[in-house]
Amino acid sequence: MAFSRDGLCRIGSGVGGATWQYSTADATSAVVADTNYFASAKDELDAGDVLIVVGTTGGTPTGRISYVESNDGTTVVCGAGVVITA
Numbered sequence: 001m002a003f004s005r006d007g008l009c010r011i012g013s014g015v016g017g018a019t020w021q022y023s024t025a026d027a028t029s030a031v032v033a034d035t036n037y038f039a040s041a042k043d044e045l046d047a048g049d050v051l052i053v054v055g056t057t058g059g060t061p062t063g064r065i066s067y068v069e070s071n072d073g074t075t076v077v078c079g080a081g082v083v084i085t086a
Helices: 028-033
Strands: 008-014 017-023 050-057 060-071 076-078 082-084
Touching (some): 028 050
Parallel strands (some): 017 050
Antiparallel strands (some): 008 017, 050 060, 060 076, 060 082
């Protein structure tokens, strides 16, 4: 699927950057692996920002904590992140 701005919400900010939550029906692994998944939010996301991604895999909710590795104004690259498990 594709990025939907409706799913992105800034939940905090601090000296080191902002924290965002992104909710999607996509698998969280696909979200962070796609180099330009967040291209439409390039004006909002900065390198070092933290991303909490909530998605779905096979109908099961999944979670992942990642971060923005780089944003050159055109391409947004995210780290692979860590899967959140029970």
